[in-house]
Amino acid sequence: MRTVLVIDDEREFRTLLAELLRQNGWQVFEADDGEQGIQSAQLNLPDVVLCDLLMAPCNGFQVCRALRDVEALKGTKIVIASGRDFEADRQEALEAGAHEYLAKPIQLEQLLRLLSHLTATPEPTSPPPAPATSEAPTSVRLKFWGVRGSVPTPGPSTLEYGGNTSCLELRAGRQIVILDAGTGLRLLGRELQTEFGDQALDLTLLLTHTHWDHIQGLPFFLPVYKSQNRVRILGYEGARLGLETVLSSQMENPFFPIGLREVPANVRVEELKQLNFSLGNFQVHACFAYHPGVCVGYRLTAAGRSVAFFPDNEIRQTNRGAETPAAADFARAENQKLTDFLRHVDVLVMDAQYDRQEYSDHIGWGHGCVDEVVALALQAEVKHLVLFHHDPDHDDAKVSQMADHARQLVAAQKSALKVDAAREGMVVELPAVVPAK
Ligand SMILES: [Zn+2]
Numbered sequence: 092m093r094t095v096l097v098i099d100d101e102r103e104f105r106t107l108l109a110e111l112l113r114q115n116g117w118q119v120f121e122a123d124d125g126e127q128g129i130q131s132a133q134l135n136l137p138d139v140v141l142c143d144l145l146m147a148p149c150n151g152f153q154v155c156r157a158l159r160d161v162e163a164l165k166g167t168k169i170v171i172a173s174g175r176d177f178e179a180d181r182q183e184a185l186e187a188g189a190h191e192y193l194a195k196p197i198q199l200e201q202l203l204r205l206l207s208h209l210t211a212t213p214e215p216t217s218p219p220p221a222p223a224t225s226e227a228p229t230s231v232r233l234k235f236w237g238v239r240g241s242v243p244t245p246g247p248s249t250l251e252y253g254g255n256t257s258c259l260e261l262r263a264g265r266q267i268v269i270l271d272a273g274t275g276l277r278l279l280g281r282e283l284q285t286e287f288g289d290q291a292l293d294l295t296l297l298l299t300h301t302h303w304d305h306i307q308g309l310p311f312f313l314p315v316y317k318s319q320n321r322v323r324i325l326g327y328e329g330a331r332l333g334l335e336t337v338l339s340s341q342m343e344n345p346f347f348p349i350g351l352r353e354v355p356a357n358v359r360v361e362e363l364k365q366l367n368f369s370l371g372n373f374q375v376h377a378c379f380a381y382h383p384g385v386c387v388g389y390r391l392t393a394a395g396r397s398v399a400f401f402p403d404n405e406i407r408q409t410n411r412g413a414e415t416p417a418a419a420d421f422a423r424a425e426n427q428k429l430t431d432f433l434r435h436v437d438v439l440v441m442d443a444q445y446d447r448q449e450y451s452d453h454i455g456w457g458h459g460c461v462d463e464v465v466a467l468a469l470q471a472e473v474k475h476l477v478l479f480h481h482d483p484d485h486d487d488a489k490v491s492q493m494a495d496h497a498r499q500l501v502a503a504q505k506s507a508l509k510v511d512a513a514r515e516g517m518v519v520e521l522p523a524v525v526p527a528k
């Protein structure tokens with residue numbers, strides 16, 4: 092039997108409602124106020140909590156927040172019922188973790204419809220499975236939503252390439268994997284909203300690391316504010332704090348008004364333990380980047396096509412900066428590993444923040460020099476190189492000039508390597524490769 096917990100301090104209303112629900116096949120628990128309600132929910136694990144908004148000493152918003160933090164109640168749906176119909180209250184309730192908001196007086200028919208709708212598709216207790224892979228994708232599509240490094244750079248001098256920070260969208264069939272959550276993520280969220288409307292989204296967000304320019308779009312990502320959506324955030328743990336703590340802390344008071352754990356969508360943060368894993372249609376390989384902190388690059392393969400993403404990476408120096416022969420040998424071996432990791436990739440998106448002149452003042456900062464990135468791409472026989480993580484001080488003319496310089500280096504080697512500078516809105520379509528029979 093499906094179960095509902097009714098929390099309301101108006102005794103008469105509560106008992107009447109409970110009786111009506113029982114007559115309609117529900118097992119009902121009742122609680123007098125928010126605090127009792129929280130206890131009862133933890134004890135009885137109901138399918139639905141129907142909670143009044145304005146109660147003392149613990150109101151409906153607080154009940155929502157408290158229940159969202161209880162692992163055993165992850166599948167429980169919360170409906171806030173209020174005598175007021177202010178849009179601001181509705182929004183705040185959804186942000187606090189409610190799945191629905193009802194204005195009193197409540198129509199029994201409407202409530203029953205809502206309850207069966209909410210309990211029709213129970214939440215899984217384990218991480219959501221990746222979307223079905225039965226349909227072989229016909230292509231892999233890559234779209235750039237943020238290409239800038241370090242800090243967003245709006246303004247007339249960056250209109251061509253864009254000023255948003257690191258964010259890429261990768262699709263294979265119906266599956267959407269998002270690489271990094273820089274400020275470009277906000278634009279992607281808006282676009283997904285336009286494309287899918289109220290349809291439930293199942294998104295995977297793969298983070299390379301948690302430097303600001305790679306996570307700052309998350310609080311402004313519309314899909315996390317819709318209760319029907321699932322967003323799975325994957326990344327590696329940093330040195331001091333767990334990934335979830337790091338991501339939540341940028342949304343804590345006083346930095347942001349809504350906590351990550353309070354957003355209505357089913358957001359799960361999972362720390363990756365392996366370097367090789369699969370995500371639906373994609374096979375994913377990770378490789379540690381040469382960049383401060385725990386930072387990786389990914390190589391994702393689907394439909395016979397591969398994309399590598401190294402937004403923040405410096406290529407190790409084997410002469411400058413390598414003081415001893417042993418250090419130089421080590422650097423060479425690491426570079427060889429990276430070359431092997433990138434071998435024959437279709438598209439390589441890589442940190443090429445500095446030109447040669449600038450790089451000489453930034454050795455050991457963890458960012459790439461365009462000349463060396465081109466050399467690496469040639470060595471690894473990459474097909475298409477996309478220069479990424481544009482320096483915040485580089486205007487459009489400078490980025491274009493660096494891309495031209497890279498093309499000249501390629502031409503001098505008589506290679507077919509294609510080179511572009513990443514640009515917001517740029518799309519790379521890779522038709523599926525049919526394996527030879
Ligand atoms: Zn960065």
Ligand SMILES: [Zn+2]
Pocket residue numbers: 300302382386403
């Ligand atoms: Zn970084």
